[in-house]
Amino acid sequence: MSTVTNASALPLDRSGLWRRATEEPQWVRRTLIGTTLVFLSMFLILPLVVVLYGAFEQGLKVWFAAINEPDAAASIRLTLLVVAIVVPINVVFGVAVAWAIAKFEFRGKTILISMIDMPFAISPVVVGLIFVILFGSQGWLGNWLSAHDLRIIYAVPGIIIVIAFGTLPFIARELIPLMQQQGKQEEEASLTLGASGWKTFWYVTLPNIKWGLLYGVILCNARAMGEFGAVAVVSGRIRGETNTMPLHIEVLYNEYMFTAAFAVSSLLTGLALVTIAIKSFIEWHENRNRVTA
Amino acid sequence: MFSTAQAKSVIPGFNITMGFSLLYLTFIFLIPVGGLLLYTSLMSWDEFWRAVSHPQVVASYKLSFTASFIGASINLVFGFLAAWVLVRYQFPFKRIIDALIDLPFALPTAVAGIALVTLYASTGWVGQYFELFDIRIAYTQIGVVIALTYIGLPFVVRTVQPVLEDFEAELEEASAALGASRLTTVIKVILPALLPALLTGFALAFARALGEYGSVVFISGNLPYATEITPLLIVAKAEQYDYNGAAAIGTVMLVAAFVLLLVINFLQWWSSRRFSH
Numbered sequence: 001m002s003t004v005t006n007a008s009a010l011p012l013d014r015s016g017l018w019r020r021a022t023e024e025p026q027w028v029r030r031t032l033i034g035t036t037l038v039f040l041s042m043f044l045i046l047p048l049v050v051v052l053y054g055a056f057e058q059g060l061k062v063w064f065a066a067i068n069e070p071d072a073a074a075s076i077r078l079t080l081l082v083v084a085i086v087v088p089i090n091v092v093f094g095v096a097v098a099w100a101i102a103k104f105e106f107r108g109k110t111i112l113i114s115m116i117d118m119p120f121a122i123s124p125v126v127v128g129l130i131f132v133i134l135f136g137s138q139g140w141l142g143n144w145l146s147a148h149d150l151r152i153i154y155a156v157p158g159i160i161i162v163i164a165f166g167t168l169p170f171i172a173r174e175l176i177p178l179m180q181q182q183g184k185q186e187e188e189a190s191l192t193l194g195a196s197g198w199k200t201f202w203y204v205t206l207p208n209i210k211w212g213l214l215y216g217v218i219l220c221n222a223r224a225m226g227e228f229g230a231v232a233v234v235s236g237r238i239r240g241e242t243n244t245m246p247l248h249i250e251v252l253y254n255e256y257m258f259t260a261a262f263a264v265s266s267l268l269t270g271l272a273l274v275t276i277a278i279k280s281f282i283e284w285h286e287n288r289n290r291v292t293a
Numbered sequence: 294m295f296s297t298a299q300a301k302s303v304i305p306g307f308n309i310t311m312g313f314s315l316l317y318l319t320f321i322f323l324i325p326v327g328g329l330l331l332y333t334s335l336m337s338w339d340e341f342w343r344a345v346s347h348p349q350v351v352a353s354y355k356l357s358f359t360a361s362f363i364g365a366s367i368n369l370v371f372g373f374l375a376a377w378v379l380v381r382y383q384f385p386f387k388r389i390i391d392a393l394i395d396l397p398f399a400l401p402t403a404v405a406g407i408a409l410v411t412l413y414a415s416t417g418w419v420g421q422y423f424e425l426f427d428i429r430i431a432y433t434q435i436g437v438v439i440a441l442t443y444i445g446l447p448f449v450v451r452t453v454q455p456v457l458e459d460f461e462a463e464l465e466e467a468s469a470a471l472g473a474s475r476l477t478t479v480i481k482v483i484l485p486a487l488l489p490a491l492l493t494g495f496a497l498a499f500a501r502a503l504g505e506y507g508s509v510v511f512i513s514g515n516l517p518y519a520t521e522i523t524p525l526l527i528v529a530k531a532e533q534y535d536y537n538g539a540a541a542i543g544t545v546m547l548v549a550a551f552v553l554l555l556v557i558n559f560l561q562w563w564s565s566r567r568f569s570h
Contacts, residue, residue, distance in 0.1 A: 021466070021469030021470070021475070022462065022465040022466055022469055022475075022478075023475075024475055025475075029382055032374060032377065032378050032382070033378050033382055033384050035374060036371070036374050036375045036378045037384075037390070039371045039374075039375070040375065040390060040393070040394075042419065043397075043442065043443055043446060044393050044394070044396050044397075044446070045393070046412055046418065046419065047400075047405060047408035047409055047412060047443070048393075048396070048408075050408050050411050050412050050417075050418065051404060051407075051408045054411065089317075092313075093313070093314060093317050095310075096309075096310040096311075096313045096314050097310065097314035099306060099310045100306075100307060100310040100311040100314055103302075103304045103306075103307075104302065104304070104307045104311075106307075106311075112314075112318075114554070114558065115318060115322065115323075116318075117554065118322070118326075118550075118551075118554065119322065121500050121504075121550040121551070121553060121554045122326075122504065122547060122550050123503070123504025123505075123506065123524050123527075123543075123546050123547075123550065124504065124506055124507075124524075125504070125506050125524040125525075125527045125528050125531075125543075126329070126504065126524075126527065126543045126546050126547055126550075128528075128531070129329070129527055129531050129539050129540065129543045130325045130326060130328060130329045130543075131325060132531050132536070132539075133328060133329060133332050133536055133539075133540055134325060134328050136536070138534050138536055139536070140328070140332070161321070164321055165321055165322065165325070168321065168322065184304055187304055188303050188304065191303045191304065191305075192303060197304075197305040197306055201306075219399070222399045223399075225401070226399075226400070226401025226402065226403070226404070227401075228401060228402050228403045228506065228507035229402070229504075229505075229506035229507050229524065229528075232506070232507075232528060233527075233528055233531050233532075245401075246401050246402075246403035246404070246507065247403075249401075249403050249404065249407065250403055250511075253407050253511065258411075261407055262407070265401075265403075265404040265407065265408070268400070268401045268404050269400060269404055271399075272396060272399035272400040272401070272404075273396075273399075275399045276392050276393065276395045276396060276399050277392065279392070279395060280388070280391075280392040
């Protein structure tokens with residue numbers, strides 16, 4: 001026992017004869033690393049490989065044809081339209097709510113923060129259902145909407161609304177802790193020196209939160225493009241009209257058009273990979289700044 | 294409820310940012326969620342009870358809760374292991390593996406669904422080896438567990454990782470110096486300190502799995518009484534214009550989600566209190 005205790009003061013000997021008392025033996029380390037890698041390969045790497053393999057198995061030409069097929073192209077256009085509306089709304093909401101929460105003291109702040117978290121805990125199909133009950137043809141506003149010739153459910157507005165609901169937390173959740181941690185001294189200094197509120201936000205706050213905001217936007221974008229359960233309930237799956245990319249993937253898969261399904265999937269997979277790459281880059285960037293600061 | 298306590302701040306914009314935030318939250322979140330609850334409350338108790346206690350629905354609760362629980366438990370064990378290995382050890386491609394942990398969070402669930410069923414079908418890359426032992430994964434309850442494990446994977450890793458990174462080496466050194474074996478130190482010193490983070494990750498993974506739809510529907514086969522999860526029943530009822538049935542079951546799921554959110558908030562409060570003194 002005493003040798004082990006003394007060894008904690010010694011540097012790690014590569015021969016394995018001596019090891020620190022706060023480290024595991026080599027074989028334990030190797031077993032743990034090996035088990036983790038097997039588990040993560042089964043769950044993270046193989047699904048990734050199977051999508052890319054399925055998409056490109058029959059060559060780039062087939063992949064291009066699958067992406068350019070009119071219904072697939074329509075689903076891509078619809079998905080881009082939806083994120084072009086939903087992401088800016090979430091940026092405005094995220095910045096506004098984070099500003100109010102981080103720069104001011106008010107009662108009910110914890111309730112407000114928990115409320116922002118809630119859409120994340122609610123099942124996507126329940127989100128879809130909520131809006132079907134409000135706006136569906138048998139729903140509360142159904143008669144009024146059809147009398148005014150408005151369609152929300154089984155149409156594009158419904159898709160936009162449920163995706164806005166589902167992605168509500170993402171940008172706000174990135175910005176709130178970041179802005180709380182930065183406090184308000186810099187803004188107060190800027191304002192005391194005579195800068196306007198907008199100028200202060202633009203030249204003082206924004207540079208401080210730009211990385212968090214960027215990651216929030218990227219994550220919100222990926223989640224908006226990939227939203228499935230809620231959209232499945234409200235879209236009606238009208239080909240070329242209300243099929244977003246994930247719904248189109250489902251249609252293709254159910255029709256046994258596996259290569260086409262994987263081709264459309266590969267676009268969203270690429271997007272997911274870019275998203276996590278940017279997240280890693282931002283974390284690396286922040287760590288480096290912390291070390292040099 | 295949201296009145297500002299301090300009036301004189303040089304920072305402008307409270308009224309406009311707070312006003313907009315509350316207005317947006319009210320229209321996109323409060324009124325719709327309140328609408329569902331009101332809709333359900335207008336049903337008669339008999340009708341509500343018939344909808345939520347139908348044997349097919351009860352079978353779906355059992356599957357959803359059990360499979361989510363098993364999936365979250367698998368993630369508790371392997372998530373802790375992955376966090377430990379990523380924080381404490383060095384190995385090739387560690388940074389890439391670390392980044393990939395977030396994949397289930399960023400990859401659309403429909404894509405995950407078709408990837409998993411292709412892998413775990415009896416002819417798939419992984420499924421064929423289980424087939425040799427007569428074990429079927431796709432279109433069985435095992436498939437549901439696989440999908441729910443997949444989508445909950447990031448949570449335990451990401452809640453445990455920061456706590457493990459900040460863990461004070463002195464505690465481990467003291468334990469070792471007092472003669473504890475390495476295993477005893479891990480079980481009696483490190484694990485108790487990680488408990489709140491582990492439970493938070495478990496609860497997050499469980500909550501996410503409970504409501505999951507996209508990644509499950511492809512691999513489960515959706516057989517009534519066998520592989521049908523509760524969210525699938527809600528979709529089916531909504532598509533058949535059975536709004537009452539869908540709303541009743543949806544309300545049960547909504548209440549379960551709120552309860553889990555309370556549990557998670559409590560765990561986070563416990564965790565922060567534990568590390569602040």
